[in-house]
Amino acid sequence: MNIRAMRALPPIKSVGVLGAGQMGTGIAQVAAAAGLDVVLVDATLDLAERGKDRIGSILAKLVEKGKQTADERTALLARIQPAAKPEDFRACDFVIEAATEDMELKLALLRRCDAALAPDRWLASNTSSISLTKLASATSRPDRVIGMHFMNPPPLMKLVEIIRALQTSDETYAATMALAERMGKTTTVSRDAPGFLVNRILLPMLCEACFALQEGVGTPEDIDTGAKLGLNHPMGPFELSDLIGLDTVLAIADVLHRETGDDKYRAPTLLRNLVAAGWLGRKSGRGFYVYDDKGKRAAVGVSST
Secondary structure, three states: OOHHHOOOOOOOOEEEEEOOOHHHHHHHHHHHHOOOEEEEEOOOHHHHHHHHHHHHHHHHHHHHOOOOOHHHHHHHHHOEEEEOOHHHHOOOOEEEEOOOOOHHHHHHHHHHHHHHOOOOOEEEEOOOOOOHHHHHHOOOOHHHEEEEEEOOOOOOOOEEEEEEOOOOOHHHHHHHHHHHHHOOOEEEEEOOOOOOOHHHHHHHHHHHHHHHHHOOOOOHHHHHHHHHHHOOOOOOHHHHHHHHOHHHHHHHHHHHHHHHOOHHHOOOHHHHHHHHOOOOEHHHOEOOEEEOOOOOEEEEOOOOO
16 A cells, blocks of 8 residues: 555544543543644543543643643643543544443444544544454444554553554555654554454463462562563563553453463463452552552562462
């Protein structure tokens, strides 16, 4: 495909972000930093406003460190408009869904976004494992649906994984690549296969670290230190799992295991128990580690057995 040879695409000026959690607020921040107007939607207006407040707190720290001016912070926040429902995306050019990694939820939300948007607008999902072809098929514009998987946290991580559904048009792909470039991101492109590229490689490592802990091979700290200093990883597998969210790690592992039938993706019992207990990592204050009110690691949350 020759993107340069395609007809000129309409400029993307406004982006909708569905989900004001960790990923959604990060995507909204990146989009606003790129000069785009952002509509940030969650289940209630209060949740969306809290998401914008979290962005404001993050930016305030950047101002304190001299990495951003107070005026730049004010201007960025002014470009983010909290809202309460997908129907508020009506005027947006491009919408990115960043809801919980649950197939039925994503299908329902994408249908609502589809109904709200003009026919020539685009829909992307930040899914980390779910079939884009299936998500696209739930809409009236399957050729205008694509995967745009940001790495966590979006303001710091350079990569965006682009996933083409079977139905995704070349025009949609070109528009998405241009948007990612405007956001300052580097892209990789994946076929629509379980886990795509990054999680297909990552999940076996995260699960194997958990199996090693479950079997008493080492402590969380020893395993994380081994990965960081022995494999030159910036974070250990338990630190990373806690950052991602253990419920999300489990959901991705289950999709990979179910869709491939390969036991290398099976989830450890320990991981399932942590999720069942509500110990989901940083966002709940406890996972493999315990975190204080400021999100700093305070103690080990799970001991080797």
